Every structure is written in C-alpha cells, then in structure tokens.
Amino acid sequence: MRLPLSTWPDIESWLQQSTCIVLPIGSMEQHGPNGFLGTDALCPEIIANHAESLAPDKLLIGPTFNVGCAQHHLGFPGTVTLRPSTMIATMVDWTESLLRHGFDKIYWLNGHGGNIATIEAAFAEIHARRSFDPRGADTRPDLWLKRRDWWDFREVLALCNELYPQGHGSHATASEVAVTYWAYPERERQHTAMSPKIAPNGSISDAVRYRQDFPDGRIGSDPTQANADDGGRLVAAAAQCLIKDVATFVSH
Numbered sequence: 001m002r003l004p005l006s007t008w009p010d011i012e013s014w015l016q017q018s019t020c021i022v023l024p025i026g027s028m029e030q031h032g033p034n035g036f037l038g039t040d041a042l043c044p045e046i047i048a049n050h051a052e053s054l055a056p057d058k059l060l061i062g063p064t065f066n067v068g069c070a071q072h073h074l075g076f077p078g079t080v081t082l083r084p085s086t087m088i089a090t091m092v093d094w095t096e097s098l099l100r101h102g103f104d105k106i107y108w109l110n111g112h113g114g115n116i117a118t119i120e121a122a123f124a125e126i127h128a129r130r131s132f133d134p135r136g137a138d139t140r141p142d143l144w145l146k147r148r149d150w151w152d153f154r155e156v157l158a159l160c161n162e163l164y165p166q167g168h169g170s171h172a173t174a175s176e177v178a179v180t181y182w183a184y185p186e187r188e189r190q191h192t193a194m195s196p197k198i199a200p201n202g203s204i205s206d207a208v209r210y211r212q213d214f215p216d217g218r219i220g221s222d223p224t225q226a227n228a229d230d231g232g233r234l235v236a237a238a239a240q241c242l243i244k245d246v247a248t249f250v251s252h
C-alpha cells in the first residue's frame with residue numbers, strides 16, 4: 001500500500017495488521033551531466049514502490065522525504081538543501097506524526113550518502129525526546145527506527161561490481177542514474193562524452209570548493225555506462241532485498 005494514494009480509513013485498517021511504515025529518503029541535488037536532480041530521492045522511491053507492487057500486503061510506503069543535506073552541491077543550479085538542524089527537526093515531526101497514529105517501526109530507505117550522519121542524529125534526537133519525557137513510559141509502545149542505504153544491500157553491491165567493474169564511483173554513479181532511467185525511460189539522456197571519462201576522487205567540504213574540485217559534479221564515476229535495462233536489474237534486486245529486510249525488521 002502507498003500512503004499518498006490511500007485514504008485515512010485505509011491507513012486505520014492497515015494499522016490493525018501492521019505498525020511498520022517504509023519512508024524513502026533522499027536529496028535534491030546535482031548528479032553530473034546526465035543524472036537528474038532528483039536522483040537520490042527517486043531511487044529509494046522507485047525501489048520502494050516496485051517492492052510494494054510485488055508485496056502490497058507486506059509493505060506500506062510513506063511519502064518520500066525528498067530534500068536532504070546537500071549544501072556541498074549548492075554550486076550547481078537546481079540543488080535544494082536543508083541544514084542538518086532543519087532536517088533533524090523535520091524528521092522528528094514526521095516521526096512523531098506517525099507515532100501518534102500507532103506506527104512504532106519506521107524504516108527509512110535512504111538514497112543519499114550525505115544524509116547518513118544527519119539521519120542518525122535525528123534518530124538520537126527522537127529517542128532522547130522520549131527518554132526525557134517519562135509520561136506514559138510504562139505503557140507506551142517501543143519505537144524502532146532503522147536506516148538502510150539502498151546501494152548497500154549485498155546483492156545490489158554484487159550486481160554493481162558485475163555491471164560496472166570500473167568507474168562506478170561515489171557520486172552520480174552509473175547505478176543510480178540507471179535506476180532513474182528504468183523508471184523514466186522517456187527521459188533517458190543520450191550519452192555525451194564526459195571528460196575525463198572517469199571523474200576524479202577526493203574529499204568534500206563546502207559548495208565553492210566542491211565545484212572547483214569536481215567541475216561537472218561527478219566523483220569517481222563514469223555514468224555514461226548507465227542504461228535503463230541495467231537499472232531494471234538493480235531495481236529488481238534491491239526490491240527483493242527490501243521485502244526481506246522489512247520482514248526481518250517487522251519481526252524484531
């Protein structure tokens with residue numbers, strides 16, 4: 001079931017059978033010359049929705065948290081970001097909204113490496129708020145929060161190594177661009193040559209420095225390798241992993 005396409009009675013009856021919800025979480029940031037700005041939000045959303053189409057009774061997919069921490073990409077037009085403190089506050093509000101309805105297992109399927117530290121900080125903030133508030137502590141349900149990065153599923157990693165033995169990289173990767181091309185094939189870009197073919201690697205700090213070090217936005221990658229067919233294989237693998245991983249989380 002998908003929350004944005006459900007009614008409130010649908011959600012009320014879902015809660016009779018499950019108190020788990022999956023939230024795709026990503027970012028709105030430049031993804032090199034041929035990747036969409038929404039790539040990091042689209043990938044977990046595409047994978048979650050595909051998994052839901054395979055197992056509609058097992059998964060409830062919530063709204064996509066589609067703007068994350070991307071200050072280092074602000075040198076490129078179109079990037080939209082939250083400060084870490086804003087993102088933490090927003091995640092607290094999303095979580096406490098869901099908790100009020102009875103959701104006590106919240107699984108965040110993440111699509112952006114730059115979100116990881118802030119997601120974990122948000123989890124710490126949410127748990128701290130509960131620890132500081134003893135009211136009803138004896139009777140309230142436990143709250144379980146989990147972050148999973150879609151590219152980190154073992155089968156997905158193995159497939160990425162097989163498909164892209166060279167130039168997979170760490171930003172604007174061939175795999176994430178391929179996933180979006182599978183979902184939006186009419187928007188697949190003709191591959192223009194990129195120079196250098198494999199982008200440089202390096203560390204990141206602020207937006208000005210980033211654009212100096214990585215002028216076309218890529219880090220370590222050659223996303224000209226991306227195509228929709230490979231994207232479909234990645235989505236299929238990730239969706240199966242997600243179904244299994246959520247089942248384990250639910251039975252926790």
Ligand SMILES: [Zn+2]
Nearest residue numbers: 039040172176
């Ligand atoms: Zn990305």
